Amino acid sequence: MELRGLWKKFGSKIAVAGIDLTVPAGSFYGLVGPNGAGKTTSLSMATGLLRPDFGQVMVLGQDLWADPVKGKSLLGVLPDGVRLFDRLTGEQLVTYAGLLHGLDRETVAARATDLLAALDLTADARTLVVEYSAGMTKKIALACAIVHAPRVLVLDEPFEAVDPVSAANIREILTSYVASGGTVIVSSHVMDLVQRMCDHVAVIANGHVLAAGTVDDVRAGASLEDRFVELVGGRSTGEGLAWLRTSSR
Numbered sequence: 001m002e003l004r005g006l007w008k009k010f011g012s013k014i015a016v017a018g019i020d021l022t023v024p025a026g027s028f029y030g031l032v033g034p035n036g037a038g039k040t041t042s043l044s045m046a047t048g049l050l051r052p053d054f055g056q057v058m059v060l061g062q063d064l065w066a067d068p069v070k071g072k073s074l075l076g077v078l079p080d081g082v083r084l085f086d087r088l089t090g091e092q093l094v095t096y097a098g099l100l101h102g103l104d105r106e107t108v109a110a111r112a113t114d115l116l117a118a119l120d121l122t123a124d125a126r127t128l129v130v131e132y133s134a135g136m137t138k139k140i141a142l143a144c145a146i147v148h149a150p151r152v153l154v155l156d157e158p159f160e161a162v163d164p165v166s167a168a169n170i171r172e173i174l175t176s177y178v179a180s181g182g183t184v185i186v187s188s189h190v191m192d193l194v195q196r197m198c199d200h201v202a203v204i205a206n207g208h209v210l211a212a213g214t215v216d217d218v219r220a221g222a223s224l225e226d227r228f229v230e231l232v233g234g235r236s237t238g239e240g241l242a243w244l245r246t247s248s249r
């Protein structure tokens, strides 16, 4: 996937200021940046959910915005702040996503069973999604994103609210997907996870790419977390919050 000169303005706020990124096929690509950096806006433009003001998105050689239906068929997307048809059960929702992508009923049923088991949701397969916890909702949305076995997966904070065992299962699913030739782009705030899981990373802040490349090149001998803080800055000591210190009462 290639993002070329992507721009997005909301009113007078420039959310994404000309981002260029090349995500090699078969890579596990992490996108990191402080709150408000422009990660979700960039990923929304990269997946056909938000039209860029300027710029181009190429998915496996296809211009996504020139032919969104074709481009989107190559993608699996876990958007931020997922809005789901939550009056369906988990099983129905995954089935619906699979049918929408043109899979036949038999294939969808088999894959839904596999996904629910892999994500530890079998016991809640017949529970309405509206009754799911935040982590369960994240997992069922992930199942919907991968049920059609897309060539490229774009996941906005897939580990947020997910318990450690499920997170390890998801990591394993994604790692073997990449090993079999799939491409994953994932945004996360957990530097340690990105360092261990991804082979490439881009650090973005204020709508700009500050550094991008292989994880080893970007972290340059330091931990990704230290490198992130060095690139992005903004550490505060909390010294200003004198009123919060109980000892000063």
Ligand SMILES: Nc1ncnc2c1ncn2[C@@H]1O[C@H](COP(=O)(O)OP(=O)(O)OP(=O)(O)O)[C@@H](O)[C@H]1O
Pocket: 010, 013, 014, 015, 033, 034, 035, 036, 037, 038, 039, 040, 041, 042
């Ligand atoms: N719909 C919108 N209307 C107005 N401003 C927006 C909108 N969406 C995003 N922004 C602004 O664009 C900037 C980038 O937001 P974005 O959600 O892309 O950041 P992010 O890197 O995903 O942040 P976080 O890590 O907190 O999820 C922020 O300043 C945000 O306030």
